[in-house]
Amino acid sequence: xxxxxxxxxxxxxxxxxxxxxxxxxxxxxxxxxxxxxxxxxxxxxxxxxxxxxxxxxxxxxxxxxxxxxxxxxxxxxxxxxxxxxxxxxxxxxxxxxxxxxxxxxxxxxxxxxxxxxxxxxxxxxxxxxxxxxxxxxxxxxxxxxxxxxxxxxxxxxxxxxxxxxxxxxxxxxxxxxxxxxxxxxxxxxxxxxxxxxxxxxxxxxxxxxxxxxxxxxxxxxxxxxxxxxxxxxxxxxxxxxxxxxxxxxxxxxxxxxxxxxxxxxxxxxxxxxxxxxxxxxxxxxxxxxxxxxxxxxxxxxxxxxxxxxxxxxxxxxxxxxxxxxxxxxxxxxxxxx
Numbered sequence: 001x002x003x004x005x006x007x008x009x010x011x012x013x014x015x016x017x018x019x020x021x022x023x024x025x026x027x028x029x030x031x032x033x034x035x036x037x038x039x040x041x042x043x044x045x046x047x048x049x050x051x052x053x054x055x056x057x058x059x060x061x062x063x064x065x066x067x068x069x070x071x072x073x074x075x076x077x078x079x080x081x082x083x084x085x086x087x088x089x090x091x092x093x094x095x096x097x098x099x100x101x102x103x104x105x106x107x108x109x110x111x112x113x114x115x116x117x118x119x120x121x122x123x124x125x126x127x128x129x130x131x132x133x134x135x136x137x138x139x140x141x142x143x144x145x146x147x148x149x150x151x152x153x154x155x156x157x158x159x160x161x162x163x164x165x166x167x168x169x170x171x172x173x174x175x176x177x178x179x180x181x182x183x184x185x186x187x188x189x190x191x192x193x194x195x196x197x198x199x200x201x202x203x204x205x206x207x208x209x210x211x212x213x214x215x216x217x218x219x220x221x222x223x224x225x226x227x228x229x230x231x232x233x234x235x236x237x238x239x240x241x242x243x244x245x246x247x248x249x250x251x252x253x254x255x256x257x258x259x260x261x262x263x264x265x266x267x268x269x270x271x272x273x274x275x276x277x278x279x280x281x282x283x284x285x286x287x288x289x290x291x292x293x294x295x296x297x298x299x300x301x302x303x304x305x306x307x308x309x310x311x312x313x314x315x316x317x318x319x320x321x322x323x324x325x326x327x328x329x330x331x332x333x334x335x336x337x
Contacts, residue, residue, distance in 0.1 A: 020233070020243035025053065027232075027248060027256075033060030035157055043161035050162070050259055054274035055232045055248070058158075058220075058255040063150045065253045068222055070139075071147040071190075071293060077137045078118060079192040079289075089118070089130045094325050096187050097124035115209065120144055120188040122179065148188045151220050151295035152179060155186075158218060158257065159297065166267055167308050173217065176303040176317070183301040185321060186216075193229075193278060193290035209278035211243075215324035216260035216296040223250035227290040232258070233275040245277070262299060262320060268307035 028049035032042060049056035078086070083101070091098035101116040125131060131141045159173035177186055193209070211233075223230065231245040248256055264273040278290070299305065301318030 020245050022231075023244040023246055025232075025234075025246040027246070028053065028056040029254070030056055030058055031060040032058050032062070032154070032157065035062075039161065043164055046158060046161045047165050050271050053232075053234050054272045055234070055256065055258045055276075057251070058154070058257060059253075061154045061255055063147075063154060063255075067143070067147055067150065068253060070143050072222070072224060072291060074137055074140050074143050075118075075190040075192070075291060075293060078132055078140065078190065079116060079291075081132070081136060085132075085136060086116075086118075089132060091117075091119060094322060095121070095124050096185065096321075096325060097121040097126075098130045115191055115193045117192070118190045120148060120190075121185055122148070123182050123184050144188065147293075148295070149179070151188065152177070152186060152297070154255065155218050155220055155295065155297040159263075162263070162267070162271065166270065173297075173299075176299040177217075177297055178300055181300050181302075183303075183318070185298045185301055185317070187296045187298060189294045189296065191292045191294065193292075211275055211277040213273040213275055214258060214260035214296065215262060215321065216298040217263035217266065218297040219258050219260055220295040220297070221256040221258075222293040223248075223252075223254075223256065224291050225250055225252040227292065229278045229290060230256070230292075231277055231279055234272070243275070245279075248276075260296070261324070262305065262317065265312050265320075266299075266305045266307055268309045268311035 028045070030042065030045045030049065035042065046056065086099045086101075089099045091100040091103065096119050099116065099118045102114065134140075156174045156177065159177075160170045163170055163172040178184065179186070221230075228247065228250050230248040230250070232248055233243050233245050258274045258276060259271045261273045263271050298321060299317035301316060301321070303317045304314050305312075305317055305320060306314040
């Protein structure tokens with residue numbers, strides 16, 4: 001039986017578990033350099049990409065390549081720790097902070113993603129209890145704090161462009177994602193998709209990450225060169241039922257972005273959330289573990305989601321996120337975020 005979810009976004013996602021077809025699409029690449037002098041030009045490019053294909057890639061974003069490389073290296077060190085060590089830092093359902101192993105279940109598949117992940121949501125790190133110790137991964141906390149803030153800055157630049165187009169003031173979304181608030185809930189997620197070197201043919205029938213839309217405002221994804229598998233299907237195509245998937249190239253130093261359901265609702269559906277998934281590697285492709293890092297711009301819990309035209313009833317971002325988290329993680333009963 002297909003589950004009946006409280007949000008239309010989840011009921012829609014529950015029907016997207018099939019293979020579909022594959023097609024090439026050009027993914028817009030947008031140069032963010034000299035941002036404040038070029039903001040009008042960048043805004044038009046972002047708006048066109050966000051309202052047409054819904055995915056885009058950023059260059060000239062200002063996050064140092066050395067910092068990205070350091071974050072990837074430390075992420076790999078963390079995931080290489082023994083399972084019982086990582087289990088000291090558990091993700092508790094509804095909190096979006098800590099480590100999980102094959103706990104995320106997509107409504108589209110009903111099966112766990114073939115991955116582990118570690119979430120950093122700053123007010124929920126339990127006064128340091130969820131950070132790995134320095135003797136386990138030296139320099140981890142300092143590097144991830146810097147990386148988190150750099151991603152927040154890039155996200156706020158992109159969202160300021162959308163604010164201008166939606167008729168809000170430029171810092172509207174920045175105010176709603178205030179990192180100094182105890183209600184801050186933007187999340188940096190380190191992801192390790194399990195290696196397939198010794199997998200059986202049956203294992204390849206599943207997904208590294210099942211088809212889904214993100215439930216944030218904006219996702220910034222860092223991929224490692226050669227670690228492919230990410231596929232997208234534009235929101236408009238998904239609405240029509242024509243699920244044709246496009247591979248997204250994993251380019252070092254380039255940030256892949258997509259709109260999330262929270263911003264789609266907040267924009268009165270002017271900005272479309274996109275369906276995406278991570279497929280299994282094909283014959284001849286890299287079979288080892290696949291690493292990526294995603295930053296989710298998620299409005300503060302007390303921020304009210306209310307579009308410029310009032311298409312949807314207002315609700316807080318905290319209530320919205322709680323419904324989405326409860327539907328996407330299996331295991332223990334939900335705890336209050």
